[in-house]
Amino acid sequence: MKCLVVxxxxxxxxxxxxQGTLEQQMRHVHDTVENMRxxxxxxxxxxxxxxxxxxxxxxxxxxxxxxRPRMPLYVLDAMTQAQIxxxxxxxxxxxxxxxxxxxxxxILVDKKDRAFKNPTxxxxxxxxxxxxPAMIKQLQGWRRVVPSPQPKGIIDIQLIRDVMNKYVVIxxxxxxxxxxxxxxxxxxxxxxxxxxxxxxxxxxxxKADELIFITAVDNVxxxxxxxxxxxxxxxxxxxAEKYLSEGHFGVGSMKPKIEASIRFLESGGKKIIITSPxxxxxxxxxxxxxxxx
Amino acid sequence: MKCLVVxxxxxxxxxxxxQGTLEQQMRHVHDTVENMRxxxxxxxxxxxxxxxxxxxxxxxxxxxxxxRPRMPLYVLDAMTQAQIxxxxxxxxxxxxxxxxxxxxxxILVDKKDRAFKNPTxxxxxxxxxxxxPAMIKQLQGWRRVVPSPQPKGIIDIQLIRDVMNKYVVIxxxxxxxxxxxxxxxxxxxxxxxxxxxxxxxxxxxxKADELIFITAVDNVxxxxxxxxxxxxxxxxxxxAEKYLSEGHFGVGSMKPKIEASIRFLESGGKKIIITSPxxxxxxxxxxxxxxxx
Numbered sequence: 001m002k003c004l005v006v007x008x009x010x011x012x013x014x015x016x017x018x019q020g021t022l023e024q025q026m027r028h029v030h031d032t033v034e035n036m037r038x039x040x041x042x043x044x045x046x047x048x049x050x051x052x053x054x055x056x057x058x059x060x061x062x063x064x065x066x067x068r069p070r071m072p073l074y075v076l077d078a079m080t081q082a083q084i085x086x087x088x089x090x091x092x093x094x095x096x097x098x099x100x101x102x103x104x105x106x107i108l109v110d111k112k113d114r115a116f117k118n119p120t121x122x123x124x125x126x127x128x129x130x131x132x133p134a135m136i137k138q139l140q141g142w143r144r145v146v147p148s149p150q151p152k153g154i155i156d157i158q159l160i161r162d163v164m165n166k167y168v169v170i171x172x173x174x175x176x177x178x179x180x181x182x183x184x185x186x187x188x189x190x191x192x193x194x195x196x197x198x199x200x201x202x203x204x205x206x207k208a209d210e211l212i213f214i215t216a217v218d219n220v221x222x223x224x225x226x227x228x229x230x231x232x233x234x235x236x237x238x239x240a241e242k243y244l245s246e247g248h249f250g251v252g253s254m255k256p257k258i259e260a261s262i263r264f265l266e267s268g269g270k271k272i273i274i275t276s277p278x279x280x281x282x283x284x285x286x287x288x289x290x291x292x293x
Numbered sequence: 294m295k296c297l298v299v300x301x302x303x304x305x306x307x308x309x310x311x312q313g314t315l316e317q318q319m320r321h322v323h324d325t326v327e328n329m330r331x332x333x334x335x336x337x338x339x340x341x342x343x344x345x346x347x348x349x350x351x352x353x354x355x356x357x358x359x360x361r362p363r364m365p366l367y368v369l370d371a372m373t374q375a376q377i378x379x380x381x382x383x384x385x386x387x388x389x390x391x392x393x394x395x396x397x398x399x400i401l402v403d404k405k406d407r408a409f410k411n412p413t414x415x416x417x418x419x420x421x422x423x424x425x426p427a428m429i430k431q432l433q434g435w436r437r438v439v440p441s442p443q444p445k446g447i448i449d450i451q452l453i454r455d456v457m458n459k460y461v462v463i464x465x466x467x468x469x470x471x472x473x474x475x476x477x478x479x480x481x482x483x484x485x486x487x488x489x490x491x492x493x494x495x496x497x498x499x500k501a502d503e504l505i506f507i508t509a510v511d512n513v514x515x516x517x518x519x520x521x522x523x524x525x526x527x528x529x530x531x532x533a534e535k536y537l538s539e540g541h542f543g544v545g546s547m548k549p550k551i552e553a554s555i556r557f558l559e560s561g562g563k564k565i566i567i568t569s570p571x572x573x574x575x576x577x578x579x580x581x582x583x584x585x586x
Contacts, residue, residue: 021362058361065359068351068418069314075376082375082397083368086470086481089397094478101452104375104382104395125361159394162459167452177379185387188379 002209003045007199008032009215010051010174012277013084016126016140020054025087032214033091035277038284040098040168047164048088048100049202051195052080052174057124057144059083073146074178074188078104081173088170100168106155106186107176107193107201113149121148121192122252138252139225147191151176151201155186161206172198194252200260204267211264212283213257213274220258220274220290222248234291237265261292295502296338300492301325302508303344303467305570306377309419309433313347318380325507326384328570331577333391333461340457341381341393342495344488345373345467350417350437352376366439367471367481371397374466381463393461399448399479400469400486400494406442414441414485415545431545432518440484444469444491448479450498457499465491487545493553497560504557505576506550506567513551513567513583515541527584530558554585 013028014020039046056076063070071079085102092098119134126141135142154160160171175193179186196213203211217224220232222243235243240258249255254274261272275289283289306321307313332339349369356363364372378395385391412427419434428435447453453464468486472479489506496504510517513525515536528536533551542548547567554565568582576582 019362022364022368024362058359061361062355062359066351066355066357068354069312069317071315071376075315075379078375078379079372082371083364086368086371086397086399089399090472090479090481099452101449102397104379104397106379106382156394159392159456159460163452163456166455179383186383188383 001045002043003047003206004039004210004212005047005049005199005203005206005208006036006039006212006214007195008048008050009213010053010055010195011216012214013050014054020058026091029087029091030095032277033088033095035280037096038281040096045164047160047169047171047202047206047208049172049195049199050084050088050170050174052077052084052192053121053123054125055080055084056174056192061124072188073190073192077174077177077192081105081177085170085173092168098168100170101163102173103156103160103163103169103171105160105172105176106179107151107172107198108153108155109149109178109180109189109191109193110152111180111182111189113147115147115149115191119145119147120252121146121194123192148175148194149178149191151193151198154202154205155179157202157205160202164206172202194256196256196260197263200264203264203269208269210271210273211261211269212280213272214277214280215257215274216276217254218276218279218288220249220254224248224250224254232290234293236293237262240292258292265292294338295336296340296499297332297503297505298340298342298492298496298499298501299329299332299505299507300488301341301343302506303346303348303488304509305507306343307347313351319384322380322384323388325570326381326388328573330389331574333389338457340453340462340464340495340499340501342465342488342492343377343381343463343467345370345377345485346414346416347418348373348377349467349485354417365481366483366485370467370470370485374398374470378463378466385461391461393463394456395466396449396453396456396462396464398453398465398469399472400444400465400491401446401448402442402471402473402482402484402486403445404473404482406440408440408442408484412438412440413545414439414487416485441468441487442471442484444486444494447495447498448472450495453495454499465495487549489549489553490556493557496557496562501562503564503566504554504562505573506565507570507573508550508567509569510547511569511572511581513542513547517541517543517547525583527586529586530555533585551585558585
């Protein structure tokens with residue numbers, strides 16, 4: 001039985017062009033889960049991870065808008081694990097009859113991670129101009145950014161191992177809840193860990209056979225969005241590193257997936273697939289998507 | 294080994310007189326967990342539940358205050374399970390070295406429950422006047438109310454059973470996420486289930502030996518808040534029903550605890566303790582609190 005870690009992009013649940021109402025989120029979760037049907041059979045043991053970028057950004061705005069106590073970003077990360085995990089859980093059960101469990105996952109980061117001085121992780125909606133001090137400009141507009149430190153360890157890994165033999169596990173949601181060690185204690189810290197790196201760490205620690213990134217594009221491209229854009233159906237580590245160094249992959253979108261893929265392979269992983277929900281079935285047969293080996 | 298279900302009041306994490314900042318919540322969680330130290334030994338297997346009244350009310354206000362998509366109340370219930378569960382989890386680990394797991398718990402309710410036409414569950418802060426259509430007046434002021442249907446079944450009960458042998462489980466947070474069955478599917482419905490009733494159902498389904506309500510008062514009183522107020526150190530079902538019918542117990546506070554206690558005993562449960570965090574140790578020895586047998 002192959003162990004698969006399947007990482008769902010936060011942007012595949014709340015699309016950049018949409019507001020992200022509950023109805024929209026439920027529709028995308030429905031469609032994604034429908035496309036994942038092919039994963040749930042006797043061949044695979046599946047652990048699902050997901051991003052939280054749009055959702056945690058909205059939640060942060062809401063917390064800032066009312067005269068009620070605000071929870072810090074790391075608590076909001078925890079809250080989005082339940083929010084998105086619950087929607088996935090209902091869809092898995094209602095559409096596929098699959099029993100799943102949401103594991104509230106804490107992930108250790110280094111308080112000296114330079115990400116804390118250089119926020120790069122985009123969250124929440126797109127804006128027409130720079131309305132917050134820390135923002136970056138993406139294709140669709142300006143977006144708020146928060147620190148995104150590297151995941152160093154999954155606090156709840158043993159629990160995930162314990163329950164994955166019986167249930168489909170939804171874990172490391174939103175990249176996990178970032179915590180640091182401080183005098184032997186675990187303490188939350190404000191950040192949003194990249195779910196691609198968290199998913200790689202999980203896949204490596206579980207000794208998963210394959211890591212699958214389900215994202216907005218059908219496969220990896222060279223010269224993405226440019227005239228000379230070309231599909232990549234496969235690459236190895238050396239090619240991936242070369243393309244990375246040539247700057248082919250978007251910061252905060254394809255770049256972390258390629259970097260996470262290299263780490264997964266270098267830590268003993270065998271195969272990565274990057275594709276869209278609708279091409280997942282074909283990609284598993286090697287007929288679509290991008291494979292990294 | 295005795296199985297204990299320990300229910301923590303939402304008002305013991307966010308006090309009625311406080312705003313409920315993170316620092317205040319963490320301090321109360323710290324103190325409550327410190328008082329719970331006596332529970333974690335070879336004599337007991339512990340499952341913890343908690344309320345979410347103040348927290349889910351604040352979250353609802355925040356969601357309503359910004360021009361971003363609002364999640365329905367049942368998704369907010371899910372979010373508070375992770376919010377409060379995560380704080381409890383960190384405190385258990387940091388103060389007592391206890392590994393715990395938060396089980397995102399869905400609870401079945403009946404869509405025809407008359408609670409949907411008659412909201413009674415107070416959530417969020419206290420107001421000086423009636424500012425929302427559905428409010429009730431409590432001792433400290435007006436408070437928003439939402440439907441609070443009876444819990445009929447715990448969807449995730451098997452998962453709780455599976456993990457409680459190895460971990461301290463935090464489950465049924467905020468009374469659980471209310472769902473109904475609709476043409477064979479599970480669908481969320483806006484409500485806040487009373488955590489006292491949810492805790493009783495959990496205790497009954499787990500065949501727990503004891504159900505412990507940790508609340509703001511040291512024990513149950515007759516004529517609470519009146520001149521003739523008197524402590525109750527013990528009662529049986531018949532006495533509990535008599536006092537209930539005489540109107541001794543506050544709606545939304547002591548009344549559901551007594552009603553839940555009667556149900557627990559009638560379903561085979563042996564003992565209920567109602568007490569405050571600081572008297573828990575004495576109450577376990579029968580030297581404080583109120584025992585219902």
